[in-house]
Amino acid sequence: MIVDQAERLRSIVYERMNQRRRVARVIAIGSGKGGCGKTNIALNLGLILSKNNKKVLICDADLNLANIDILLGIAPKFRFLDFIRGEVGIEDVLIEIRENLKLIPANSGVINFPKISAERLIQIIDEILNLEEKFDFILIDAPAGVSEEVIRLLGCSDDYILVVTPEPTSIMDAYAVIKLVYYQTGKSNVKLIVNNVNDSIDPSDIANRLSLVANKFLGVKINYIGSIPSDDVVPRSVMMQKPFVELFPRSKASIALNKIAIGLLSIYEVKEQTSFFGRLMKLCEP
Numbered sequence: 001m002i003v004d005q006a007e008r009l010r011s012i013v014y015e016r017m018n019q020r021r022r023v024a025r026v027i028a029i030g031s032g033k034g035g036c037g038k039t040n041i042a043l044n045l046g047l048i049l050s051k052n053n054k055k056v057l058i059c060d061a062d063l064n065l066a067n068i069d070i071l072l073g074i075a076p077k078f079r080f081l082d083f084i085r086g087e088v089g090i091e092d093v094l095i096e097i098r099e100n101l102k103l104i105p106a107n108s109g110v111i112n113f114p115k116i117s118a119e120r121l122i123q124i125i126d127e128i129l130n131l132e133e134k135f136d137f138i139l140i141d142a143p144a145g146v147s148e149e150v151i152r153l154l155g156c157s158d159d160y161i162l163v164v165t166p167e168p169t170s171i172m173d174a175y176a177v178i179k180l181v182y183y184q185t186g187k188s189n190v191k192l193i194v195n196n197v198n199d200s201i202d203p204s205d206i207a208n209r210l211s212l213v214a215n216k217f218l219g220v221k222i223n224y225i226g227s228i229p230s231d232d233v234v235p236r237s238v239m240m241q242k243p244f245v246e247l248f249p250r251s252k253a254s255i256a257l258n259k260i261a262i263g264l265l266s267i268y269e270v271k272e273q274t275s276f277f278g279r280l281m282k283l284c285e286p
């Protein structure tokens with residue numbers, strides 16, 4: 001690219017990054033401990049929102065261990081890193097899963113993020129900014145754990161939902177995430193889903209306990225948005241590589257997730273705001 005042209009694109013992109021625009025609401029779904037149900041929730045929640053006439057994009061952000069395409073039984077032609085490397089455009093990577101629902105599949109077994117030039121980075125940001133304007137919701141299936149990337153992703157989202165199971169290890173790890181996100185990004189509100197709940201447990205007890213501690217020691221507000229029972233339709237639909245809300249719409253898990261989705265839709269409002277990716281980029285600046 002000619003230097004002048006590159007400079008111009010850079011300034012246009014930076015201006016757009018900071019502008020308030022009508023952009024998608026970005027919901028990142030995370031957990032401290034792995035295996036809490038994030039990927040199943042992201043996919044099935046995305047489906048419910050799309051059936052409610054919202055344009056939804058699901059991003060598989062587990063760049064090393066992609067999962068969502070496996071849950072759907074599909075074999076993507078291109079994946080996110082093909083776009084990052086500049087081999088294809090972002091539109092080539094998007095897969096239309098259902099009406100109103102698209103997916104950006106991640107790569108599997110890639111350890112190192114590709115090295116890219118400053119010019120390529122600007123092009124990437126430009127394409128991603130365009131994407132933000134095309135959807136109502138962007139759901140990000142974040143990898144488990146407390147890596148710097150995950151903490152930034154959760155902290156820059158409009159909402160981040162933590163998924164916990166009733167196991168004490170899962171609750172402790174969730175608290176670690178809440179603390180790190182708060183310390184590193186200042187984000188002081190979290191949405192909480194308690195997943196895989198059996199009859200002997202009251203999920204609101206778990207939410208209350210976590211809420212009390214987060215509020216007392218960090219001043220972070222936890223908004224408990226619902227629970228999902230332990231339901232064998234979830235592993236069964238994983239085996240069948242089809243989303244459980246489609247295969248078993250009247251199951252306990254589907255009814256519970258529908259309730260959560262309706263709650264999220266009721267607080268959703270179209271408004272102008274700054275770009276999620278813009279916020280993320282700023283946090284990554286040295």
Ligand SMILES: Nc1ncnc2c1ncn2[C@@H]1O[C@H](COP(=O)(O)OP(=O)(O)OP(=O)(O)O)[C@@H](O)[C@H]1O
Nearest residue numbers: 034035036037038039040144196229230231234235
């Ligand atoms: N409500 C539920 N009832 C029964 N099984 C469940 C439920 N939710 C999730 N599972 C099971 O838990 C396992 C992990 O689910 P999933 O892959 O969605 O978790 P994850 O948080 O994305 O994991 P990872 O951290 O590895 O990305 C799956 O085998 C799934 O079938």
Ligand SMILES: [Mg+2]
Nearest residue numbers: 038039062067
């Ligand atoms: Mg997962």
